[in-house]
Amino acid sequence: MILRDLIERKRDGGRLSSDEWREVAQAAANGSVPDYQLAALLMAIFWRGLDDAETSALTSAMLATGNVLHRPEGAAPWIDKHSTGGVGDKTSLILAPLLASVGVTVPMMSGRGLGHTGGTLDKLESIPGFRTDLSLTRAESQLEAIGCALIGQTTEIAPADRRLYALRDATATVECIQLIAASIMSKKLAEGLTGLVLDVKRGSGAFLPELDRGLALARTMIALGAASGVPVVALVTAMDRPLGDACGNALEVRECLDALRGDGPVDLRTVTDALAVEMLRLARPSVAVADARATLRDAITSGAAFDKFRQIVAAQGGDVRAVDDPTLLPTATDIGDVLADREGVVHALPPRPIGHAIIALGGGRTRTDDVIDPAVGVIFRVRVGDTVRAGQPLATVHAGSPSALTDGRHRLSGIIRLGDGPPPDGVLPWVSHRVTTGGVEEYRAE
Amino acid sequence: MILRDLIERKRDGGRLSSDEWREVAQAAANGSVPDYQLAALLMAIFWRGLDDAETSALTSAMLATGNVLHRPEGAAPWIDKHSTGGVGDKTSLILAPLLASVGVTVPMMSGRGLGHTGGTLDKLESIPGFRTDLSLTRAESQLEAIGCALIGQTTEIAPADRRLYALRDATATVECIQLIAASIMSKKLAEGLTGLVLDVKRGSGAFLPELDRGLALARTMIALGAASGVPVVALVTAMDRPLGDACGNALEVRECLDALRGDGPVDLRTVTDALAVEMLRLARPSVAVADARATLRDAITSGAAFDKFRQIVAAQGGDVRAVDDPTLLPTATDIGDVLADREGVVHALPPRPIGHAIIALGGGRTRTDDVIDPAVGVIFRVRVGDTVRAGQPLATVHAGSPSALTDGRHRLSGIIRLGDGPPPDGVLPWVSHRVTTGGVEEYRAE
Numbered sequence: 056m057i058l059r060d061l062i063e064r065k066r067d068g069g070r071l072s073s074d075e076w077r078e079v080a081q082a083a084a085n086g087s088v089p090d091y092q093l094a095a096l097l098m099a100i101f102w103r104g105l106d107d108a109e110t111s112a113l114t115s116a117m118l119a120t121g122n123v124l125h126r127p128e129g130a131a132p133w134i135d136k137h138s139t140g141g142v143g144d145k146t147s148l149i150l151a152p153l154l155a156s157v158g159v160t161v162p163m164m165s166g167r168g169l170g171h172t173g174g175t176l177d178k179l180e181s182i183p184g185f186r187t188d189l190s191l192t193r194a195e196s197q198l199e200a201i202g203c204a205l206i207g208q209t210t211e212i213a214p215a216d217r218r219l220y221a222l223r224d225a226t227a228t229v230e231c232i233q234l235i236a237a238s239i240m241s242k243k244l245a246e247g248l249t250g251l252v253l254d255v256k257r258g259s260g261a262f263l264p265e266l267d268r269g270l271a272l273a274r275t276m277i278a279l280g281a282a283s284g285v286p287v288v289a290l291v292t293a294m295d296r297p298l299g300d301a302c303g304n305a306l307e308v309r310e311c312l313d314a315l316r317g318d319g320p321v322d323l324r325t326v327t328d329a330l331a332v333e334m335l336r337l338a339r340p341s342v343a344v345a346d347a348r349a350t351l352r353d354a355i356t357s358g359a360a361f362d363k364f365r366q367i368v369a370a371q372g373g374d375v376r377a378v379d380d381p382t383l384l385p386t387a388t389d390i391g392d393v394l395a396d397r398e399g400v401v402h403a404l405p406p407r408p409i410g411h412a413i414i415a416l417g418g419g420r421t422r423t424d425d426v427i428d429p430a431v432g433v434i435f436r437v438r439v440g441d442t443v444r445a446g447q448p449l450a451t452v453h454a455g456s457p458s459a460l461t462d463g464r465h466r467l468s469g470i471i472r473l474g475d476g477p478p479p480d481g482v483l484p485w486v487s488h489r490v491t492t493g494g495v496e497e498y499r500a501e
Numbered sequence: 502m503i504l505r506d507l508i509e510r511k512r513d514g515g516r517l518s519s520d521e522w523r524e525v526a527q528a529a530a531n532g533s534v535p536d537y538q539l540a541a542l543l544m545a546i547f548w549r550g551l552d553d554a555e556t557s558a559l560t561s562a563m564l565a566t567g568n569v570l571h572r573p574e575g576a577a578p579w580i581d582k583h584s585t586g587g588v589g590d591k592t593s594l595i596l597a598p599l600l601a602s603v604g605v606t607v608p609m610m611s612g613r614g615l616g617h618t619g620g621t622l623d624k625l626e627s628i629p630g631f632r633t634d635l636s637l638t639r640a641e642s643q644l645e646a647i648g649c650a651l652i653g654q655t656t657e658i659a660p661a662d663r664r665l666y667a668l669r670d671a672t673a674t675v676e677c678i679q680l681i682a683a684s685i686m687s688k689k690l691a692e693g694l695t696g697l698v699l700d701v702k703r704g705s706g707a708f709l710p711e712l713d714r715g716l717a718l719a720r721t722m723i724a725l726g727a728a729s730g731v732p733v734v735a736l737v738t739a740m741d742r743p744l745g746d747a748c749g750n751a752l753e754v755r756e757c758l759d760a761l762r763g764d765g766p767v768d769l770r771t772v773t774d775a776l777a778v779e780m781l782r783l784a785r786p787s788v789a790v791a792d793a794r795a796t797l798r799d800a801i802t803s804g805a806a807f808d809k810f811r812q813i814v815a816a817q818g819g820d821v822r823a824v825d826d827p828t829l830l831p832t833a834t835d836i837g838d839v840l841a842d843r844e845g846v847v848h849a850l851p852p853r854p855i856g857h858a859i860i861a862l863g864g865g866r867t868r869t870d871d872v873i874d875p876a877v878g879v880i881f882r883v884r885v886g887d888t889v890r891a892g893q894p895l896a897t898v899h900a901g902s903p904s905a906l907t908d909g910r911h912r913l914s915g916i917i918r919l920g921d922g923p924p925p926d927g928v929l930p931w932v933s934h935r936v937t938t939g940g941v942e943e944y945r946a947e
Contacts, residue, residue, distance in 0.1 A: 063673035066547065091540035095672035098544035101512065226541035227509035 058082065058092045065099040073112035080116035080215040090222060097219065097228040105233040110275060111282045113233075117241035120215040122191055124162050126247040127199070132338035133160045133247055136330055137239055138254035139262055139272070140172040142406035142413075143297035146254065146327045147175045147205075148311040152363035153331055155203035156354045159338040162198055162246045163205050164212065168419045168427070171260070171410025173304070176207050177419075181305035181385055181429030185373035201366045213241040232268065236275040244283055250337030251280060251287045252330055255490075258295030258483050260406025266291065266488075273490040281492055288333050289490040290498060292326050293483035296404045296439050299323035303418045303432010303453060305384040312381055315361040322438075322485055329486045329500065385430035387453035389460040392436075393467040395443045402479065403472040404439055412466040417455050428455050433467060439482050443473065504528065504538045511545040519558035526562035526661040536668060543665065543674040551679040556721060557728045559679075563687035566661040568637055570608050572693040573645070578784035579606045581692055582776055583685055584700035585708055585718070586618040588852035588859075589743030592700065592773045593621045593651075594757040598809035599777055601649035602800045605784040608644055608692045609651050610658065614865045614873070617706070617856025619750065622653050623865075627751040627831055627875030631819035647812045659687040678714065682721040690729055696783030697726060697733045698776055701936075704741030704929050706852025712737065712934075719936040727938055734779050735936040736944060738772050739929035742850045742885050745769035749864045749878010749899060751830040758827055761807040768931055775932045775946065831876035833899035835906040838882075839913045841889045848925065849918040850885055858912040863901050874901050879913060885928050889919065 165175035273289035280287035313319035377383040417428035454460035611621035719735035726733035759765035823829040863874035900906035
């Protein structure tokens with residue numbers, strides 16, 4: 056393979072064969088081609104796109120450069136959920152134990168915070184001792200023992216994707232539907248799944264804010280799943296405002312523990328329930344929606360889901376006492392409210408600046424080697440559309456120092472938008488569309 | 502400067518400011534940004550192009566990363582010629598001494614063979630002892646002493662261009678008009694010129710085969726020259742067949758020595774004369790074309806041009822005896838003819854496969870570290886349109902071994918196309934257009 060010639064062909068709008076994609080992925084994984092040629096190819100792909108067959112070939116090729124989780128013959132269904140990312144987006148921590156507690160195996164491989172968004176691994180690691188760097192062998196044992204493992208992308212998984220992803224981040228070639236889909240699916244297919252639920256965020260805080268781009272991604276991933284015999288269902292959910300009240304790692308774990316006990320913010324429960332029903336129905340297609348809903352509700356009220364979370368924490372080295380008593384989770388030293396400086400209506404809680412404010416508090420990264428403070432973050436006390444009086448608390452900032460608190464309160468004051476009359480942009484429905492191989496339909500909770 | 506953000510802006514069709522291009526060029530020169538980001542930027546430029554101001558800013562910025570030749574106050578005009586490259590394209594070796602012999606200083610910085618085309622440096626180095634790696638200081642002294650220096654692009658000149666050029670070659674981003682123009686002009690402006698003649702090749706053997714692309718390049722370079730106060734005139738010449746009879750380094754030097762004595766193929770003289778007149782008129786704008794032509798003819802017939810070539814060879818360490826007696830130039834060990842296998846008409850002598858055949862003989866490079874054999878090459882014995890009889894010699898192959906000769910004869914037999922009736926594609930006029938700031942005109946030799 057002469058990579059220069061493949062770059063030229065893609066540059067001119069041509070296509071690469073499956074064999075050529077396999078060679079590209081292998082060369083990316085084993086380091087036999089230089090980064091600058093891969094970078095030029097990525098920009099040519101960004102420009103010209105990939106057709107369905109190419110996207111599928113690239114996905115399979117990246118998958119084949121690494122190891123995979125092996126689902127035992129005759130085992131229970133293996134189902135995962137993937138979100139395109141957001142602020143306060145913490146459903147994974149609830150869904151994984153919830154589904155595992157009703158007999159669905161959840162091999163969940165997650166990422167760290169990226170840009171303005173948080174990451175499941177960072178949230179989990181705010182539980183003292185919790186390890187996410189399990190080997191695939193250990194993850195397989197844990198999946199067999201307790202039906203769930205919450206792990207990071209090890210170096211064993213799709214090394215070609217790891218290298219290409221790092222290059223995309225540095226070369227402004229991230230926002231390409233086919234590359235996003237191939238990257239996600241190369242990792243998800245490595246989990247040995249029998250089904251995948253995709254949470255496609257839309258709105259200003261989503262990586263792809265426009266609905267049509269989100270739907271295009273969903274359709275591409277559904278097609279990639281179908282090509283590999285893995286059914287994929289996507290829900291389109293809102294990210295024009297944070298999900299739930301808590302934003303920040305330990306704060307979000309606390310909110311998830313509430314949700315696993317049947318409490319917590321209603322918007323978080325709405326999105327989580329919708330995703331849970333899809334996961335359960337992928338595992339058991341013959342079960343009616345109402346029955347699925349009842350099964351999941353029982354798992355919460357009986358304490359089975361909460362207990363499963365305790366098992367996962369224990370299995371992965373975490374301190375179970377912090378699950379039982381969340382005051383043992385990391386706690387910020389400097390806490391203070393952001394007060395409304397006028398009366399009015401909350402017009403916007405824009406996720407991107409909120410995400411950046413949390414990074415500024417030390418709760419996220421601007422470089423991959425930044426160390427984060429798990430305790431810091433923000434708890435929102437109001438929702439978009441709420442009427443507030445002057446002096447009312449809008450949010451509580453959890454910071455690591457008095458100066459960080461001052462800075463955080465100042466930032467949040469500038470971010471939370473108050474106005475008169477109803478919010479001019481309205482709000483997006485929390486769950487708006489459902490996408491399957493059959494097409495796109497408006498979502499209705501039955 | 503965050504290069505990622507500049508890549509993103511260019512990717513989305515935006516423009517970079519002059520300050521930003523300066524930072525990009527400086528970072529490329531000093532190595533403070535990684536190759537993969539430059540590669541992604543190059544592909545984004547290939548996609549979106551550069552506007553005139555950006556092309557000019559990039560040219561100036563690349564120029565400013567290195568040193569330049571200094572033309573003394575009040576010195577004679579400094580004029581160079583640049584060709585976009587071809588097979589058998591040897592006019593530099595004639596033009597440089599010819600113009601220097603009539604009082605025009607020629608600071609000529611040339612390149613090596615690239616792709617299917619030959620390079621002036623490789624041709625010169627077939628003269629035993631000839632050194633092209635002069636420092637700028639030594640080149641300045643030689644220019645003052647004898648009015649000509651034939652040198653390579655030293656590491657002192659436009660280091661940003663060196664790095665970007667090497668990346669372009671490996672990332673399929675060479676054929677971009679603005680990048681080609683900026684690369685050439687950043688080096689030419691470093692020569693301290695008062696005028697530049699551009700030889701834009703067109704036809705199947707040119708890097709930009711189509712006339713309109715060649716004209717676009719000419720116009721871009723003329724505008725870049727104008728922005729720096731350096732008049733540029735371009736001639737469009739044919740590269741649908743080799744120029745002259747000889748292709749291969751020492752063989753071409755022999756043909757140039759013939760031309761400097763007033764002999765040699767008429768097509769080579771036609772192109773060389775046209776370029777020489779333009780160079781002389783840039784040096785002395787008030788001189789009429791007929792007078793310029795007469796001055797140049799006299800320099801050949803008097804032996805002044807030939808003598809200037811001897812001076813240059815002596816000044817640059819070459820063996821002058823090989824100039825006086827070309828049999829002392831490197832000579833191939835295995836020489837044999839390619840015979841016509843039928844009677845007919847020569848329909849095509851396509852330059853690209855001919856260039857690749859010379860590389861296969863060892864007379865060119867496929868990698869920059871290949872060592873070339875200066876003696877090998879091909880002398881054509883017929884022209885496109887000639888009627889030949891079966892068994893007539895079409896070309897003479899000069900090879901380095903009996904097996905290479907066999908292989909070379911076989912290749913050339915396959916390349917030289919014979920047919921019936923006149924050549925279906927005809928031939929391009931050797932000099933077809935003249936381009937100045939005033940526009941494009943059809944070329945007519947006066």
